[in-house]
Amino acid sequence: xxxxxxxxxxxxxxxxxxxxxxxxxxxxxxxxxxxxxxxxxxxxxxxxxxxxxxxxxxxxxxxxxxxxxxxxxxxxxxxxxxxxxxxxxxxxxxxxxxxxxxxxxxxxxxxxxxxxxxxxxxxxxxxxxxxxxxxxxxxxxxxxxxxxxxxxxxxxxxxxxxxxxxxxxxxxxxxxxxxxxxxxxxxxxxxxxxxxxxxxxxxxxxxxxxxxxxxxxxxxxxxxxxxxxxxxxxxxxxxxxxxxxxxxxxxxxxxxxxxxxxxxxx
Numbered sequence: 001x002x003x004x005x006x007x008x009x010x011x012x013x014x015x016x017x018x019x020x021x022x023x024x025x026x027x028x029x030x031x032x033x034x035x036x037x038x039x040x041x042x043x044x045x046x047x048x049x050x051x052x053x054x055x056x057x058x059x060x061x062x063x064x065x066x067x068x069x070x071x072x073x074x075x076x077x078x079x080x081x082x083x084x085x086x087x088x089x090x091x092x093x094x095x096x097x098x099x100x101x102x103x104x105x106x107x108x109x110x111x112x113x114x115x116x117x118x119x120x121x122x123x124x125x126x127x128x129x130x131x132x133x134x135x136x137x138x139x140x141x142x143x144x145x146x147x148x149x150x151x152x153x154x155x156x157x158x159x160x161x162x163x164x165x166x167x168x169x170x171x172x173x174x175x176x177x178x179x180x181x182x183x184x185x186x187x188x189x190x191x192x193x194x195x196x197x198x199x200x201x202x203x204x205x206x207x208x209x210x211x212x213x214x215x216x217x218x219x220x221x222x223x224x225x226x227x228x229x230x231x232x233x234x235x236x237x238x239x240x241x242x243x244x245x246x247x248x249x250x251x252x253x254x255x256x257x258x259x260x261x262x263x264x265x266x
Contacts, residue, residue: 003107007049010098011042018042018094025090037070041091053114064121071126091115146172148179155256157189157249163196169205173212180216187256188213191249193224198232210243220244221252 010018022038023031044066047059054060092115099108146168151157156179158172179185190209195202206222213220222245225233246252 003103003110004049004052006099006102007095007111008046010095011046011049014098015039015042018098021094021097038091040066041070045095048114053110055114055117060118064118064125067118067122068125071122146175148175150183151189151249152187152253152256153260154184154186155189155253156183156185156187157191159191159194161194164192164202164205166205169208173209176209177212177216180213180218185218187219187221189221189223189249189252189256191224192222192229193226193248195224195229198229203233206243221246221256223247223249223252 019035019038019042023034026034041063044059044063048054048057048063051057051059092112096108096111099111146158146160148156148158156176158176160172176188180188190206192198192202192206210220210222220243222243225245225247244252244255246255
């Protein structure tokens with residue numbers, strides 16, 4: 001009897017045996033739920049058997065999708081933890097035990113290889129999903145730490161929160177330059193009132209921001225210069241060059257409005 005016929009015979013005629021063997025791995029309280037889950041799994045696997053355990057078939061993709069959703073419900077721990085990896089390692093065992101002495105070693109290897117491929121694909125999908133979630137979380141965090149908003153005619157403001165290093169400045173700079181390239185922006189207010197510490201490194205990064213804005217034909221205004229920041233800049237003898245500085249955003253806006261009025265009257 002061919003492998004496909006043996007598997008279908010087991011899945012259709014010995015399904016209860018497989019289900020009862022599976023639920024024995026769980027506590028009495030879990031068995032009813034696990035019975036339903038494993039019955040669904042066997043149903044998806046049966047469809048894969050009907051197409052010859054073709055890994056590229058839609059039926060296999062459906063099985064993988066089912067297991068991934070199942071893992072989301074049950075938690076990744078039961079899939080990745082070596083001591084609890086019920087669904088990645090042991091899910092195939094009732095089927096393999098039922099196949100014992102009914103098929104050749106090569107046919108048994110074919111079934112094992114199929115499950116290994118399914119497991120590998122799930123692992124890749126889960127890792128990719130986690131990386132995408134981490135990247136999305138980082139993007140959201142960066143957006144919160146340096147949001148850009150249009151606050152006046154031809155004027156945007158970026159508020160920098162936290163620390164400021166060369167890597168972060170490059171990201172903020174890219175965001176600002178993108179706005180300058182696509183929008184009609186003449187003035188950029190950079191608020192540093194929420195930066196944790198101002199030192200030589202921060203001053204150099206602020207100069208980079210100012211220069212980048214200047215090279216795009218716009219003017220940068222540095223606001224949020226608190227007494228503490230002013231003392232630090234003085235104590236460290238830091239020079240911000242021709243950067244326009246203000247204690248708060250309101251004063252910067254007043255200066256911008258006056259400059260705009262002056263330009264219009266000329």
